Amino acid sequence: MTKSKESLLEFPCRFPIKAMGRNHDDFESVVTEIVLRHAKMFPGEAVATKASGEGNFLSVTMTVEAQSQEQLDRIYNDLTESGRVLMAL
Template sequence: MITVNSTSETLFNFPCDYSIKIFGKNCEKFQNTICTIVERHTHKLNPNKITKKHSSKGNYVSFSIRIIANSRIQLDSINQDLKNCNLVSYVL
């Protein structure tokens, strides 16, 4: 199945490998919280598919989480739930 997002003209061929970047304040519960949110919409995350990067001063952290996306609806739901989380500053 091929889905086209006309606003960004991005082409997805589902299922596909997809990376979600999540930025937020560097706090102890951030990683667990965002992984729980993503896992609501996917299967259990593979720790090898999660990368963590700290900001230069260490106040912020970003995570890249690679998943197998099954639909645009799934991606939209993950993004919306992450944006609704008060620990998350930004989602790409």
């Protein structure tokens, strides 16, 4: 495992990524495509979704095999630049 000077995480590691946006039919697939462009899902993990109380918003959580802080930064950058993701954690 390696520990980046800029990160408290040790890589590689299991890392959950959560993206929230308007609950449209394709939101889950948009988030999944962006995340999988950069990382593999952690074996045995599923994509989890949860709608807001009134159903207007959807959160999508994926656990990936993170290899570096730079990789995570690219994922978060692409999610926020998509115009579909309102918040990424």
